[in-house]
Amino acid sequence: MSTQPTVGIQPATTDVVREEAGMVEGARRKSTRAKKRGLSGFLFKVIALVVFFCSAFPVYWMVNLSFTPNRDIVTRDKSFFPTDFTLNNYVTAWTREARPGQSDFQNSLLTTTTVTLSVLFVTILIAFAASIAIARFRFKGRYTFILSIIIIQMIPGEAMMFTLYGMIDDWQLMNTMLGLGIVYTASVVPFTVWMLRGFVTGVPADLEEAAMIDGCTRTQAFWKVTFPLLAPGLVSTGIFAFIQAWNEFTMALLLMSGKNLTLMPWLMSFTTSSVGGQVNWGAVMAGSVMISIPVVIFFLIVQGRMTGGLVSGAVKG
Structure with a gap:
């Protein structure tokens, strides 16, 4: 019985394995950087909103009080919206x-x-x-x-x-x-x-x-x-x-x-x-x-x- 020479199956080369591993690692790093950028961007947006509201609130409060009767302003109970809306303050200031x-x-x-x-x-x-x-x-x-x-x-x-x-x-x-x-x-x-x-x-x-x-x-x-x-x-x-x-x-x-x-x-x-x-x-x-x-x-x-x-x-x- 004659013996046939066997042809061995060549395994994947080391370069291919390293390339695939590098691609996986690169994708993982990109995902990590994207998450960090997303988190930092969210934090910056929150800080920007806080700064905006802190800057805009005094202006809003001034406008709010301008439409509020004086008797309601001097009381301790304040409202974020004028409950008794009036234009008399503008008439008084103008005339x-x-x-x-x-x-x-x-x-x-x-x-x-x-x-x-x-x-x-x-x-x-x-x-x-x-x-x-x-x-x-x-x-x-x-x-x-x-x-x-x-x-x-x-x-x-x-x-x-x-x-x-x-x-x-x-x-x-x-x-x-x-x-x-x-x-x-x-x-x-x-x-x-x-x-x-x-x-x-x-x-x-x-x-x-x-x-x-x-x-x-x-x-x-x-x-x-x-x-x-x-x-x-x-x-x-x-x-x-x-x-x-x-x-x-x-x-x-x-x-x-x-x-x-x-x-x-x-x-x-x-x-x-x-x-x-x-x-x-x-x-x-x-x-x-x-x-x-x-x-x-x-x-x-x-x-x-x-x-x-x-x-x-x-x-x-």
């Missing part, structure tokens, strides 16, 4: 007759709007020219000027109250919108220059050079190429200047009086001049809401220009 020599809401609104818009225009004009000079030109004392801007921002405004008061009084600009506008502009310009400088630096000068090669003059290249790309920076700094001038209280209280009071001191006088020593907190909350509405409207108008990807998109294109 309240001021004491002799004091401002009412309409006059304060006119004064605040005039000063704020004037400060906004002058601040943007000065800060824009200064930021272009700092970012595009090299001149003696440039770094000293930039450093001085930072140092000025570190000095609290209250430390210069009496100095500013003496200057405005010497210039005979006390209780005038011009005097208050000068003080607001001086306080807003340094940080606005610092903000705009970052936006101007982020726009490559090569874009202007390319436009000049295509036949534009330097002025045309700036206004047609660079200036549109700086729109988000101008909007951001404009919002900062608007909010700071609109919400300023200390200098307005120090420099203004009588019928020239701005809205913030007017709101304080609303509480101190209450009849019978009892503050109408419902009307105060209604006045606070009315003061906040112009800022919200201004932001809604300009927020469409606050897009951070305009510059990067132009460079990539």
Whole structure:
């Protein structure tokens, strides 16, 4: 009987086994990383919601109390929703007759709007020219000027109250919108220059050079190429200047009086001049809401220009 040679079955090679094991291990690691990312993402969402509610609740409570009768506000039993809805607080805040020599809401609104818009225009004009000079030109004392801007921002405004008061009084600009506008502009310009400088630096000068090669003059290249790309920076700094001038209280209280009071001191006088020593907190909350509405409207108008990807998109294109 002849013996047939047997052909052995070759086992799977070591490389194939290692490859399969590596694929399994890689899939396991990917699954673990995905779970960690999902858990961390969930935690970040929870933290974001907590921060949002902590920030939004005071605003909601202000609006809630503005629709609540004053007799219900002073009680210890508070409700998250106005059980006795009323608009009398807004009527009182809008039509309240001021004491002799004091401002009412309409006059304060006119004064605040005039000063704020004037400060906004002058601040943007000065800060824009200064930021272009700092970012595009090299001149003696440039770094000293930039450093001085930072140092000025570190000095609290209250430390210069009496100095500013003496200057405005010497210039005979006390209780005038011009005097208050000068003080607001001086306080807003340094940080606005610092903000705009970052936006101007982020726009490559090569874009202007390319436009000049295509036949534009330097002025045309700036206004047609660079200036549109700086729109988000101008909007951001404009919002900062608007909010700071609109919400300023200390200098307005120090420099203004009588019928020239701005809205913030007017709101304080609303509480101190209450009849019978009892503050109408419902009307105060209604006045606070009315003061906040112009800022919200201004932001809604300009927020469409606050897009951070305009510059990067132009460079990539």
